Amino acid sequence: MLKAILVGFMGAGKTTVGGVLAEQVGWEQIDLDDEIIAAAGKPITAIFADDGEAAFRKLETTVLQATFNKTGLLSTGGGVVESAANRDVLQATDIPVVYLQTSGNVVLDRVSGDDSRPLVNQLGPDGLKALLAKREHLYQSVSDLVIRTDDLTPEAISDQIQAYLKEPAE
Numbered sequence: 001m002l003k004a005i006l007v008g009f010m011g012a013g014k015t016t017v018g019g020v021l022a023e024q025v026g027w028e029q030i031d032l033d034d035e036i037i038a039a040a041g042k043p044i045t046a047i048f049a050d051d052g053e054a055a056f057r058k059l060e061t062t063v064l065q066a067t068f069n070k071t072g073l074l075s076t077g078g079g080v081v082e083s084a085a086n087r088d089v090l091q092a093t094d095i096p097v098v099y100l101q102t103s104g105n106v107v108l109d110r111v112s113g114d115d116s117r118p119l120v121n122q123l124g125p126d127g128l129k130a131l132l133a134k135r136e137h138l139y140q141s142v143s144d145l146v147i148r149t150d151d152l153t154p155e156a157i158s159d160q161i162q163a164y165l166k167e168p169a170e
C-alpha cells in the first residue's frame with residue numbers, strides 16, 4: 001500500500017522531499033514522472049514533443065492508478081490534479097495526501113531554465129504563475145495536509161510530514 005502521496009506545483013519539492021522522507025523512514029520512493037518515463041520508454045520532453053500533452057495526461061492517469069498496487073511514498077507530478085479522474089482517485093483514497101504549497105516567485109526561482117519540464121518554456125514566467133493560481137484550489141481539494149514550504153528545508157518539511165503521519169490532526 002502507498003504510505004503517503006505528495007502533490008503540489010512544479011518545483012514545490014515533491015521529488016526532493018519525497019526522497020528525504022523515504023530515506024528517513026525506509027520506504028521506497030515512487031516518482032510518478034519516473035514511472036511515466038519508464039512506461040513510455042522516453043523522457044517527458046519527448047512525450048510532449050512526439051505525442052502531445054493530452055497523451056502525457058492519459059498515460060499519467062493510467063500510471064497513477066497502477067502505483068496504488070505498490071508500496072512506498074508517491075511523489076506525483078504537478079499536473080496530476082488537472083484530470084477529474086485523478087482528483088477522484090486522490091479524494092477517495094484513505095492514503096494521506098500532502099500538498100506542498102509554494103509561492104509563484106519561489107517556483108520561478110527553482111524551475112526557470114529547467115529544460116526537463118516542457119511547460120516551463122512553453123508558458124513562460126507569467127503563464128506559470130497563472131497556472132499555479134488556476135491549480136491552487138485543485139491541490140487544496142485533494143489534500144489532507146497543506147505545508148507552506150517557501151521557507152522550509154526539505155528536511156524540515158519531511159519532519160512535518162512524519163509528525164502528521166504519526167498523529168493526523170482532526
Ligand SMILES: Nc1ncnc2c1ncn2[C@@H]1O[C@H](COP(=O)(O)OP(=O)(O)O)[C@@H](O)[C@H]1O
Nearest residue numbers: 009010011012013014015016017110152153154
Ligand atoms: N524546500 C526546498 N528548499 C530549497 N530548494 C528546494 C526545496 N525543495 C526543492 N528544492 C529545489 O527545487 C528544485 C525542484 O525540486 P523538485 O523536488 O524537483 O520539485 P517537484 O518534484 O515538486 O517539481 C530542485 O532543484 C530542488 O533541489
Ligand SMILES: O=C(O)C1=C[C@@H](OP(=O)(O)O)[C@@H](O)[C@H](O)C1
Nearest residue numbers: 009010011033077078079117118
Ligand atoms: O505541472 C505539470 O503539468 C508537470 C509537472 C512535472 O512534474 P514536477 O511537478 O515534478 O515538476 C511533469 O509531470 C510534467 O513536466 C508536467
Ligand SMILES: [Mg+2]
Nearest residue numbers: 014015076077
Ligand atoms: Mg518531481
